[in-house]
Amino acid sequence: QSALTQPRSVSGSPGQSVTISCTGTSSDVGRYIYVSWYQQHPGKAPKLMIYDVSKRPSGVPDRFSGSKSGNTASLTISGLQAEDEADYYCCSHAGTYVLFGGGTKLTVL
Amino acid sequence: QVQLQESGPGLVKPSETLSLTCAVSGYSISSDCYWGWIRQAPGKGLEWIGTISIYHSGNTFYNPSLKSRVTISVDASKNQFSLKLTSVTAADTAVYYCSREVLSTTLDWGQGTLVTVSS
Numbered sequence: 733q734s735a736l737t738q739p740r741s742v743s744g745s746p747g748q749s750v751t752i753s754c755t756g757t758s759s760d761v762g763r764y765i766y767v768s769w770y771q772q773h774p775g776k777a778p779k780l781m782i783y784d785v786s787k788r789p790s791g792v793p794d795r796f797s798g799s800k801s802g803n804t805a806s807l808t809i810s811g812l813q814a815e816d817e818a819d820y821y822c823c824s825h826a827g828t829y830v831l832f833g834g835g836t837k838l839t840v841l
Numbered sequence: 842q843v844q845l846q847e848s849g850p851g852l853v854k855p856s857e858t859l860s861l862t863c864a865v866s867g868y869s870i871s872s873d874c875y876w877g878w879i880r881q882a883p884g885k886g887l888e889w890i891g892t893i894s895i896y897h898s899g900n901t902f903y904n905p906s907l908k909s910r911v912t913i914s915v916d917a918s919k920n921q922f923s924l925k926l927t928s929v930t931a932a933d934t935a936v937y938y939c940s941r942e943v944l945s946t947t948l949d950w951g952q953g954t955l956v957t958v959s960s
Contacts, residue, residue: 735886766945770887777938777950778887784946821887825945828902832879835886 736761736822736833743839749810752836754822755803762803766825769798769807772835773818781820782807814840843868845939845951853933853958859926863939863951870915871895875902875942876922878913880935881953888935892942893922929958 737755744750754761754769761767767785770778780789782798785805795811805824809816817840822833849861863876870876877892891903893913903911907926915922926933934957941949 764945768946770947777953778947779950780946780948784944789948823887823889823945823947829891829904830889830942830945832887832889 734831736824736831738820738822738833738836740834741837741839743841744809744812745841746812746814748812749808750812750838751806751808752820752822752838754805754807754824754833756805756824756826756831757803760803760824760826760831761800761805764825765800767798767800767805768823769796769805770821770823771816771818772821778821809838812840816840843941843949845941845949847937847939847951847954849954849956851955851957853929853956854960855930855958856928859924859929859933859956859958861924861937861939861954861956862921863923864919864921865941866920868941870920870922871917873897873943874948876913876915877940877942877947878924879938879940879947879950881938882932882935885935890924890926890937892940931958934958 769782772778786798844866875892875894878890893901912925936953938953939951940947
C-alpha cells in the first residue's frame with residue numbers, strides 16, 4: 733500500500749483561502765467516508781481537524797472544512813491566520829488498515 | 842478527558858525488540874474504540890502501525906508493511922496497552938505516538954516518545 737498523495741507545500745497570505753488535496757485510490761479515499769485531517773505544529777502531537785470527510789470536532793474553527801470527490805479529498809482553510817502555519821496530514825480507512833498522506837507544509841506569508 | 846502516556850526505552854540496539862507501553866487515564870480501555878500506535882521518523886510523515894480493541898473481541902489490525910514484526914497487546918487490569926516491534930533497524934527510529942481511534946479516526950494522541958535505534 734502507498735501513502736496518500738499530498739502536495740509537499742502550499743502557502744497563502746493572511747485572510748486568504750488555501751486548499752490541500754489528498755489523492756488516494758478506489759480502495760481507500762474513494763471507497764470510504766472515514767477520511768480525516770490532522771494539524772501538526774513543530775514538536776507537537778497531531779490534532780484532529782476534520783473527520784468523516786467533512787465533520788469538525790468541537791473547538792475546531794469553521795474556517796476549516798473538508799470535502800471529497802472520487803479518490804481525492806480536500807481540506808480548505810479560509811481566512812488564513814498566522815497560527816494556521818503547520819503541517820497537515822490526511823488519513824483514510826483502507827479496509828483492514830489506515831493510510832496517512834505524506835503531509836503538506838502550510839506557510840502563511 | 843482521555844490522557845495517553847507512552848513509556849519505554851529511548852534507545853534500542855539494531856536487531857533487538859522495541860517495546861513501548863501506553864498508560865490510559867480518564868477512559869476505560871475496554872470501551873468501544875481501538876487503541877493503537879502511530880510513528881513519525883525524524884522530518885518525515887506519519888505512519889500508522891496498528892490497533893487493537895478489547896471491546897471488539899481483541900481484534901487487531903496491522904500495517905501490512907510492518908505486520909510480520911509487530912504485536913500490539915492490551916492489559917485491561919492496568920488500563921494500558923503495548924507495542925512490540927522486532928528486529929529493529931535504523932529505519933525504525935521515530936517518535937512513537939499511542940492513540941485512541943474510532944472508525945479509523947485518531948481522536949486522542951499521546952505526547953509521543955522518541956525511540957532511537959543505534960548500537
